[in-house]
Amino acid sequence: xxxxxxxxxxxxxxxxxxxxxxxxxxxxxxxxxxxxxxxxxxxxxxxxxxxxxxxxxxxxxxxxxxxxxxxxxxxxxxxxxxxxxxxxxxxxxxxxxxxxxxxxxxxxxxxxxxxxxxxxxxxxxxxxxxxxxxxxxxxxxxxxxxxxxxxxxxxxxxxxxxxxxxxxxxxxxxxxxxxxxxxxxxxxxxxxxxxxxxxxxxxxxxxxxxxxxxxxxxxxxxxxxxxxxxxxxxxxxxxxxxxxxxxxxxxxxxxxxxxxxxxxxxxxxxxxxxxxxxxxxxxxxxxxxxxxxxxxxxxxxxxxxxxxxxxxxxxxxxxxxxxxxxxxxxxxxxxxxxxxxxxxxxxxxxxxxxxxxxxxxxxxxxxxxxxxxxxxxxxxxxxxxxxxxxxxxxxxxxxxxxxxxxxxxxxxxxxxxxxxxxxxxxxxxxxxxxxxxxxxxxxxxxxxxxxxxxxxxxxxxxxxxxxxxxxxxxxxxxxxxxxxx
Amino acid sequence: xxxxxxxxxxxxxxxxxxxxxxxxxxxxxxxxxxxxxxxxxxxxxxxxxxxxxxxxxxxxxxxxxxxxxxxxxxxxxxxxxxxxxxxxxxxxxxxxxxxxxxxxxxxxxxxxxxxxxxxxxxxxxxxxxxxxxxxxxxxxxxxxxxxxxxxxxxxxxxxxxxxxxxxxxxxxxxxxxxxxxxxxxxxxxxxxxxxxxxxxxxxxxxxxxxxxxxxxxxxxxxxxxxxxxxxxxxxxxxxxxxxxxxxxxxxxxxxxxxxxxxxxxxxxxxxxxxxxxxxxxxxxxxxxxxxxxxxxxxxxxxxxxxxxxxxxxxxxxxxxxxxxxxxxxxxxxxxxxxxxxxxxxxxxxxxxxxxxxxxxxxxxxxxxxxxxxxxxxxxxxxxxxxxxxxxxxxxxxxxxxxxxxxxxxxxxxxxxxxxxxxxxxxxxxxxxxxxxxxxxxxxxxxxxxxxxxxxxxxxxxxxxxxxxxxxxxxxxxx
Numbered sequence: 001x002x003x004x005x006x007x008x009x010x011x012x013x014x015x016x017x018x019x020x021x022x023x024x025x026x027x028x029x030x031x032x033x034x035x036x037x038x039x040x041x042x043x044x045x046x047x048x049x050x051x052x053x054x055x056x057x058x059x060x061x062x063x064x065x066x067x068x069x070x071x072x073x074x075x076x077x078x079x080x081x082x083x084x085x086x087x088x089x090x091x092x093x094x095x096x097x098x099x100x101x102x103x104x105x106x107x108x109x110x111x112x113x114x115x116x117x118x119x120x121x122x123x124x125x126x127x128x129x130x131x132x133x134x135x136x137x138x139x140x141x142x143x144x145x146x147x148x149x150x151x152x153x154x155x156x157x158x159x160x161x162x163x164x165x166x167x168x169x170x171x172x173x174x175x176x177x178x179x180x181x182x183x184x185x186x187x188x189x190x191x192x193x194x195x196x197x198x199x200x201x202x203x204x205x206x207x208x209x210x211x212x213x214x215x216x217x218x219x220x221x222x223x224x225x226x227x228x229x230x231x232x233x234x235x236x237x238x239x240x241x242x243x244x245x246x247x248x249x250x251x252x253x254x255x256x257x258x259x260x261x262x263x264x265x266x267x268x269x270x271x272x273x274x275x276x277x278x279x280x281x282x283x284x285x286x287x288x289x290x291x292x293x294x295x296x297x298x299x300x301x302x303x304x305x306x307x308x309x310x311x312x313x314x315x316x317x318x319x320x321x322x323x324x325x326x327x328x329x330x331x332x333x334x335x336x337x338x339x340x341x342x343x344x345x346x347x348x349x350x351x352x353x354x355x356x357x358x359x360x361x362x363x364x365x366x367x368x369x370x371x372x373x374x375x376x377x378x379x380x381x382x383x384x385x386x387x388x389x390x391x392x393x394x395x396x397x398x399x400x401x402x403x404x405x406x407x408x409x410x411x412x413x414x415x416x417x418x419x420x421x422x423x424x425x426x427x428x429x430x431x432x433x434x435x436x437x438x439x440x441x442x443x444x445x446x447x448x449x450x451x452x453x454x455x456x457x458x459x460x461x462x463x464x465x466x467x468x469x470x471x472x473x474x475x476x477x478x479x480x481x482x483x484x485x
Numbered sequence: 486x487x488x489x490x491x492x493x494x495x496x497x498x499x500x501x502x503x504x505x506x507x508x509x510x511x512x513x514x515x516x517x518x519x520x521x522x523x524x525x526x527x528x529x530x531x532x533x534x535x536x537x538x539x540x541x542x543x544x545x546x547x548x549x550x551x552x553x554x555x556x557x558x559x560x561x562x563x564x565x566x567x568x569x570x571x572x573x574x575x576x577x578x579x580x581x582x583x584x585x586x587x588x589x590x591x592x593x594x595x596x597x598x599x600x601x602x603x604x605x606x607x608x609x610x611x612x613x614x615x616x617x618x619x620x621x622x623x624x625x626x627x628x629x630x631x632x633x634x635x636x637x638x639x640x641x642x643x644x645x646x647x648x649x650x651x652x653x654x655x656x657x658x659x660x661x662x663x664x665x666x667x668x669x670x671x672x673x674x675x676x677x678x679x680x681x682x683x684x685x686x687x688x689x690x691x692x693x694x695x696x697x698x699x700x701x702x703x704x705x706x707x708x709x710x711x712x713x714x715x716x717x718x719x720x721x722x723x724x725x726x727x728x729x730x731x732x733x734x735x736x737x738x739x740x741x742x743x744x745x746x747x748x749x750x751x752x753x754x755x756x757x758x759x760x761x762x763x764x765x766x767x768x769x770x771x772x773x774x775x776x777x778x779x780x781x782x783x784x785x786x787x788x789x790x791x792x793x794x795x796x797x798x799x800x801x802x803x804x805x806x807x808x809x810x811x812x813x814x815x816x817x818x819x820x821x822x823x824x825x826x827x828x829x830x831x832x833x834x835x836x837x838x839x840x841x842x843x844x845x846x847x848x849x850x851x852x853x854x855x856x857x858x859x860x861x862x863x864x865x866x867x868x869x870x871x872x873x874x875x876x877x878x879x880x881x882x883x884x885x886x887x888x889x890x891x892x893x894x895x896x897x898x899x900x901x902x903x904x905x906x907x908x909x910x911x912x913x914x915x916x917x918x919x920x921x922x923x924x925x926x927x928x929x930x931x932x933x934x935x936x937x938x939x940x941x942x943x944x945x946x947x948x949x950x951x952x953x954x955x956x957x958x959x960x961x962x963x
Contacts, residue, residue, distance in 0.1 A: 082533045095532070102526050104533060201526075201533040208762035236535050237764050315762055318565050321576020322530045326628065342569055365567070365757035374759060 003028065004164050005479075008073055008221045011167065015062050015072050022055035022062065022072030025167075026116050029074040033118065033165045036484055041140050042150075042160040044079050045087050046119040054116045061114065070228055071114030077170040078157050079120040080127055081107045081212075082201040086117070090203045091125040091135040091153075094329045094349025104201025105236065106170060106212045106229040113228055118166055121156030125351045126320065127177055127205040129153050130423045133414055134353040141410070142184060143482035144448055148407040151181030157215045158185035162482045168216045168225050172202060174209045175308055176402075176427025179439035182215055183402035183451025186441045186480060188222045188468070189215045191427075193459045194434035195240035197226075198233030204319040206312035207238075209431040218478050219440060219468045223247035226461060245462050255470045256290035258463075261395035265301035266426055272405040278443025278450040279401045285474055286399070286467075294395050298387040303380050304429040305421055310364045310377035311432075316354075317361030323349060356417065381432045388433040392457045397464050400426050402439045402451035426453060436461045440468045441477035449480070490686035490724065492717050493694055494652050495644035498659060499637050500669045501614065501677040502545050508613050508636035509536030509579065516675055520619070520629035528634035530574030535763050538563075542636040543586065543767065545668040546611050547777045549638055550587030552662050552784060553606050557774050561586045563611075563764040567757040571628050572616040580639075582758040585610035586767065592662075593786075594654040604655050605643030612637050638668075644683065644694060649713040653706055656680060661785055665810045673704050680709055684716045686724060695720075696730040700737050700744060712737035715744060788813055796826035805834050811848035812838075815855055822859035825866070832858060836879050853882050861889035869893060870900050874946045902949045904956065907940065910948065911956050914939040926961055933957060 003011060003020055014020045030048055037043050051074065058072035082088050082100035089095045103111070111117065124134040132140040132155030140155040142148040143162040150159040154171030158181035161169055171178040173191035182189025190213045197212040204210060214225030227248070232241040262283065267276070287293055325331035325345030332344035350358070364373035391398060403423050413420040430437045435458045442452035452471070456464035472478050507514055510527035526534035550557050564582035590606035614637050616630035640659060646652045660678055663669040670677050685697035700716060703709045715737070720730050732750040737743075783791070785807045792803035806816045812833065819829045837858070841851060861878055864870050870878060870893060881892040893899055901907060914936060915922050925932040933954070940953045 082531075088532070090532070098532070100526075100531065100533070102531075102534075199533075200535050203532040204763075206762075235537060237537050238535075238762070314759060318567050318577050318757070318759070321567060321569065322532070322574060324569060324571075324576060326571045327529065327574060328531070338571065362757065365759055367755045367757070370757075370759070 007218055008167055008216075008224055009069065011073060012069050012071070022058040022074075022116060023052060025072065026051050026055040026074045026118070029118055029166055032163070036143075036163050036165065039141060039146055039484070040143055040159050040163045040165075041138050042122055042156040042163060042165060043076070043119045044089060044091075044122050044137050044156070047086060047117055050086075051116050051118050058114050058116060067114045069113070069224060070110060072116065073114070073167050074116045074118050075110060075168045075170070076118045076121050076157070076160055076166040077107050077110075078123050078154050078172060080123060080172055080203045081120075081170060082203070083107055083117065083120065086120060088120065088203070089136070091123040091127075091137065092323075092349065092351070092354070093136045094323045094345070096136065096330060098329055100201070102201060105198035105233045106202065108201075109229050110170070115228075121154070121160055121169060123156055124153035124177075125354050126203065126316070127153040127172055127174055127210075128316070128353050128357055130176070130180060130420050131408070131410075131413065132156070132181075133410065134351055136351060139410060142407045143484045144186065145407065148409050148448070149184065151184035151403075151407065153177040153181075154189075154215065155181050158182050158187055158189065161185065161187045161215055161217060163484055164481070168214055168221055170212060170225075170229070171215050172205075172210055172212050173427075173431065174206050174211075174312060175431050176424040178213045178215060179402050179427050179437060179451065179453060180424060182439040183441075183449065183453075184407040186449030186451075186477070186482070187215055187217060188219055188438065188440045188478065189213065190222050190226055190438040190461065190465075191430060191436060192226060192230065192461055193240075193436040194431075195238055195242075196436070196459065196461065197229050198231075198236040198239045200233055200235040204315075206315040207319060208315060209308075209312055211431070219465060219472045220248065220251060222438070223251055223465045223469075226465075230461075240459070242459050247462055247465055250462065251466055251469045252473070253466055254289065255286060255467050258291045258397070258467060259294055259395040260286055260291045260467070261294050261296035261391055261398045263296050263298040263301070263391065263398055263400060265298050266400040270404055271401060272445065274443075274445035275401050275403070275405060275450050278445070279399075279452055282442040282452045282471065283399065285471055289470055289474060291467075296391045296394055296398070298384075298391060298429065300380065300383045300387050301429055304384055304432055305425055307377045307380040307384065308424075308428045308432060309360065309421065310373050311381060313357040313361030314364045314374050314377075315361065317358045317365065320350075320354070320358055325349075353417070384429055385433040388429070388435055388455070397457070397460075397467055398455040400453045400455065402426060402453040406445040406448035406450055430455055434458065436464060438464050438468055440472060441480070442471070442475070443477060444480070447483070449477070489688070490721055491689050491691075492647055493644045493685045493687060493697075494646040494649075494713060495683040496642045496646070496652060496655065497681040497683070498640045498642075498656065499679040499681075500549070500640060500663050502542060502636040502638060502668050503670050504539055504541045504545065504636055506539060506541075507634040508539050508542050508611065509634050512634065514635050518631055520627070521631060523631040524633070528574070529630055530576075530633075536579060536761075538764060538767065539636065542611055543769065544777060545636075545666070546586045546609060546638055547769065547774060548666045548668055548781060549609050549640070549663060550590065551774070551778055551781055552666055553590040553592055553609065553640070553659075555587040555590030555606060555609060557587050557769055558584060559769060559771075560584065561767045561769070563761045563767070564758045565761045568754050570615070571626070572618050572630075572633070574616065574630060574633055578613060578615065579761055579764070580612035581610035586769070592655060592658055594651060594658055596651075596654075602651065604645045604651075607641040607643055609638050609640045612639060638663075644685075649710045649717070652682065652713055653710055656706060656709065661808065665782060665785060667782070667810070673706075676704055679704050682709060682713055682716075684713055684720070685730065686717065686720045696732050698730065698732070699734045701734055701747065703737055703739075705739075708737065708739045711739070711742055712744060715742060719744075782810065785810075785813075796820065796830075798826055798830055802827075802830045802834060806830060809848065815848050815851065818855035819858055822855060823862045823866075825862070828862060832862065836876060840879075840883055852886055853879065857882050857886075857888060864889050864893060868900060868902065868949055868951070870898055871941075871946060871950055873941070874898050874900070877946075898947060900949045901944055901947045902952055904952060907944070907948050907952055908956055910940050910943050911936070911953065911960065914943065915960065
């Protein structure tokens with residue numbers, strides 16, 4: 001087996017056995033990036049020198065028998081994570097010159113555990129988008145079909161894996177931004193429970209919905225990565241002080257007797273037949289493995305997208321106020337004083353989708369509209385969360401499609417924001433409910449991967465990982481590789 | 486003051502708290518440091534940084550709430566107040582809007598003739614301060630964010646005050662309370678206690694309030710009085726001329742004594758308040774409130790009453806001694822060591838406060854500790870020195886930190902109680918003032934003081950005045 005097909009655990013063993021070195025793995029990743037990224041455009045920054053230096057240091061540790069399960073493993077992170085000394089532009093012109101003086105907690109944890117940072121990954125500007133076409137950089141191309149989008153907003157994080165450029169990546173998920181690109185690119189993506197992973201140092205889009213999570217080639221790697229980044233962080237008041245289980249223990253315990261719910265509102269018209277077929281086949285796999293399949297209802301599903309676009313934009317309008325050109329970022333120098341500077345800086349610095357959401361959110365919070373929009377959306381959010389908690393009284397987890405279709409073409413939806421928003425219709429409710437979910441490959445629509453979503457109870461990531469592992473062990477979808485060469 | 490209109494005043498006071506660190510990060514709150522030296526990703530509003538609430542700030546807010554008879558909310562919420570300004574790094578201020586930490590309190594203020602008036606306190610909430618803009622010549626304006634994220638309490642009163650004097654009385658009492666509680670240094674010049682005043686007029690008898698003007702950021706009691714009085718005049722003239730008061734924010738210029746419009750109602754900000762998703766709801770349980778209540782210091786009015794009852798001090802003395810917590814603590818420590826409250830009171834109100842004032846010092850830094858002063862009072866009490874000499878000794882203790890006994894010994898100030906020595910001096914004085922002595926003998930009693938004074942003078946103050954008196958009487962009866 002070539003190293004590029006190994007799980008992180010197998011790689012770690014090879015490193016420990018001296019069959020390879022971190023420098024060798026890192027160099028191979030950097031070469032792969034050099035060979036493929038002109039076409040994929042997953043990376044916005046590649047850290048050749050610092051990656052090789054860190055790899056050499058990891059090799060010293062490995063030789064001394066030190067380090068942990070991630071020591072020497074090359075990874076990459078979405079450009080939304082602050083990385084001290086490495087530019088963090090968040091897919092935006094307004095931060096194109098910004099380098100943070102500190103590390104995001106989730107990234108710092110990976111680095112402390114010896115992971116090697118290959119570079120920073122392309123994304124929709126401020127994580128607003130479902131196709132990566134809202135990046136201030138050129139868009140990411142899906143390695144399975146370069147004419148198609150990789151999904152968004154963590155498009156670079158998914159595409160880098162599909163292109164074989166890294167062994168694992170970090171993304172963020174506010175309305176599906178890990179799961180939808182994972183689905184489009186045929187990799188595993190986990191959106192942990194809100195509060196499970198620290199948001200400290202992660203540039204905020206919508207603070208009550210944003211959550212950090214891993215993307216990986218397989219379920220075991222995703223579980224390993226999640227364990228490495230999860231846990232309470234005193235620097236993030238919304239992170240929850242709840243014990244983090246060892247996600248690898250019990251990963252192979254199977255699904256016999258597990259109750260899996262199918263929310264009927266998710267199997268609707270408009271669901272692409274190929275996606276429907278793949279998900280239904282997956283349901284049969286679970287039935288065959290001894291899971292009990294139960295019909296459930298999440299009655300407020302229809303309101304989720306509208307609710308999301310009020311809450312997320314309201315928070316974003318406030319979160320993005322700090323990009324005013326005063327302290328950091330790109331300032332437009334103009335005559336006309338302070339207001340002129342603000343206006344020109346923000347007009348030039350933000351892209352159309354970001355401006356659209358700032359305006360939507362500002363409106364939703366405005367005096368006289370607050371009750372009708374923001375407050376009502378919060379009430380709907382509570383109902384959506386209660387839908388999930390009620391369903392979880394009957395079942396252990398929920399199974400749904402990740403997105404209504406496989407990856408669509410670049411440019412196909414850019415002129416129609418509403419169509420674009422609907423590509424997150426199955427992922428958004430999970431963020432509103434604040435619970436956990438993952439996406440894993442479950443079939444193909446022609447040459448394009450299709451993803452399956454497993455939704456778990458709050459802080460019960462272990463169970464959806466266990467169910468995902470059972471499916472993965474039974475199927476070969478995760479072994480398929482994008483035909484990039 | 487115009488008698489045609491009733492003046493209605495409500496006050497919003499910003500109280501800067503004396504926590505060592507800022508409200509949402511670990512940076513120091515010290516005043517006067519090099520610009521931007523006390524900052525971190527959180528108070529600079531860097532992308533990705535998140536606030537973490539300083540528990541001490543909550544503790545202080547509970548103290549303030551309890552001391553002003555407010556109810557403490559079991560659950561309160563932080564909200565974002567959104568507006569753009571270069572001194573506001575995040576583009577929003579973290580404050581409280583709906584569900585503040587404490588509401589529905591009151592303070593009783595003194596009116597003339599011992600009357601009291603109750604002023605309602607609407608709410609007290611926690612918030613962060615903004616930074617400072619430094620405007621300087623050609624180099625443009627610069628931003629100092631040392632003050633950004635410094636903890637504030639905003640104390641909002643009901644519109645219960647009817648004159649500038651009532652407003653001042655309320656402010657003085659609130660100021661005394663927050664300083665007493667040890668939550669604010671009370672320094673007006675440095676902006677630790679800042680006031681906005683809402684002023685409106687209405688014809689007497691009218692129930693609904695008139696249109697108000699808000700006077701911003703006034704930082705001395707004197708200016709507040711001036712600003713309110715100016716505003717009352719301005720509005721009264723407007724109304725007299727058949728005009729209308731417009732709702733606006735006005736800035737008072739202390740140099741000219743005039744205020745000018747800063748922004749009108751139509752330019753008023755829509756702050757788009759909403760709950761801050763980065764901070765979880767603050768839960769304060771009954772046990773916490775009880776502990777803070779138990780640890781509250783005795784409030785000045787209660788203390789004043791107690792001094793009158795327990796130490797039998799005049800109300801005036803009790804008021805002066807209880808006005809400042811440090812002075813009260815000093816006084817009580819002194820009484821513990823020297824159980825003559827009135828004498829202690831005289832010394833604290835007299836020599837101690839005079840010396841503090843002359844030296845621009847505060848009671849905390851007083852070089853004559855209660856122990857040193859008690860040592861001195863003891864030597865007056867046992868006639869080792871006179872009251873007059875004691876003042877000299879006090880000066881010496883202040884300068885050197887030595888004990889009273891040491892000073893008396895070194896300077897040879899011990900009172901002369903040797904009757905032979907005193908009699909010799911007295912004889913000298915009588916010989917030099919025979920005329921007066923005859924008059925004294927003839928019954929002009931007030932001349933006794935003259936002879937005592939002369940003996941004290943010749944003895945350089947060391948003669949025991951009681952003995953001098955006795956000896957004079959003896960001479961007169963000879």
